[in-house]
Amino acid sequence: MKARAEVKFSGKVQGVYFRAYTKRFADELGVVGFVKNMPDGSVYAVFEGEKELIDEVVRKLREEHPYARVNSIEIKWSSFRDEFDEFKILYD
Numbered sequence: 001m002k003a004r005a006e007v008k009f010s011g012k013v014q015g016v017y018f019r020a021y022t023k024r025f026a027d028e029l030g031v032v033g034f035v036k037n038m039p040d041g042s043v044y045a046v047f048e049g050e051k052e053l054i055d056e057v058v059r060k061l062r063e064e065h066p067y068a069r070v071n072s073i074e075i076k077w078s079s080f081r082d083e084f085d086e087f088k089i090l091y092d
Helices: 018-029 051-063
Strands: 002-012 032-037 043-050 069-079 087-089
Touching (some): 018 032, 018 043, 043 051
Parallel strands (some): 032 087
Antiparallel strands (some): 002 043
16 A cells, blocks of 8 residues: 655664665655755655555664664654655755
8 A cells, every 4th residue: 555654764874874775775665755954863755655665664764774773763654645756865
């Protein structure tokens, strides 16, 4: 089932290529949306795609990122909006 997830990653997630790995994992799994750094040191992402694939992107970021240390993940699920064509890194 297609879904949308707004996700906040906290911990050692800035300055460790977290956004680049998020894009890589999302692209590998066919998930679209965006990722950006937040002023509080967290990383915010919006994912759209199959719910199972979004869960897998989040799992890979938590368990397979070689440099990050994710201390907490907040996920807000909502209905799929078909808002994106690709996955992008947003820069300030």
